[in-house]
Amino acid sequence: MKLKLINFTIFIFLSSNAISQEVSIILKGEINNTQNNFISDVHIVNLTSKLGTISNDIGSFEILAKENDVLLFSSIEYKNIRIKVSKQQLLSKNLKIILDPLVNELDEVFLSGLTGNLALDLIKTPINRTPNANFSFKLSDLDKKLSGNDFGNNSKVNAESFTNPNYLANGGQGSRINKQLEKEKALKRKLNKQKIFPINLKKELGIDYFVSTLKIPKEEIFLFIEYCEPYNIMDKYYNNKVLDVIEILNNQSKSYNEK
DSSP states (O other): OOHHHHHHHHHHHHHHHHHHHOOOOEEEEEEEEETBOOOSOEEETTTTTTTTEETTTTSSEEEEEOOOEEEEEEESSOEEEEEEEOHHHHTEEEEEEOOOOOOOOOOOOOOOSSSSHHHHHHHTTTOOOOOOOOOOHHHHHHHHOSSSTTTTTTOOOHHHHOOOOHTTTTTTTHHHHHHHHHHHHHHHHHHOOOOHHHHHHHHHHHIIIIIISSOOGGGHHHHHHHHHHGHHHTHHHHTTTEEEHOOOOOOOHHHHHHO
16 A cells, blocks of 8 residues: 555656646746846747746846746847756745846057057047137127028038048048948948858757757758748847747748758
8 A cells, every 4th residue: 555655646746747847837027137127128039838928127027937948138239048857946936047138349540650559549649730729709700691592503502521531531522432331341341241140040050959849950950041031030130039030930940851
C-alpha cells in the first residue's frame, strides 16, 4: 500500500511538471532602460507561439508564454534582446527587462596634417586672417527701406543660398557638388541597410525560429527572406514593425514550403 502511494505521488509530480511545460500562462513584465526609466512602445513577440504585444506608457506588458518559449524585445532606440522563459519566471509570473540604448555609428571623418601631439598641433594651427566685421546699428535703422531692387532682375531671391550652410559651401551654386555627395552617401547607407538586413533579421529572430517554427531549412533562410521582400519586410523591420514582419514570415512560410 505504501509503495502504491509513493508511485502515485511520483506520477502526480511528473504529470504536473509535464503539464506546466505545455500550458501557457500570462506573464506580466516591466521594461526599463539603464537609467531605470520606463520604456514604452517596445514590441514583445513570443517567437514560439507567434503572439505579440507592445509595452504601455509605463513600460508594462502582458503576454502568454510557457516554459522554454523565446521572447523577443524589439525597439528602435534600444538594443534588441531575446530571452528563453524559465520555470522560475513562470512561477513568479513576472519579468523585469532592462534594455541598453542603441548607439548610432556616424560616418568616419579623417583629419589630415595632425600629428597626435596636442601641443605641436596647436602651434601649427593656421592664423585666422579673416577680418572682423564692425557693424553698428541704431533703432532708427529698422525703419529704413532699400531703394529699388538690389538683386537685379531676379525679384525672387533664394533664401536657402543665404541660410543653408550646405548650400553656402563652394559658393552657392557650387553646392551642387555637396548635394551630389549627400545623394551618394544616402545611396550608400541604403545599400548597406539592404545588405545587412537579412543578417540582422536572422540574428534577431534566431535560427531556431526559422527552422523549428517556420520549417525553413537552415541553408535556405536567406533565400526565404528574399522570397518575402516583395512584401516590404525590410521597410517594416527598420520602422520597428516587428509584429508585421513576423506575420508576413508566418504566412509566406506556408506557400514557400509548398514549392
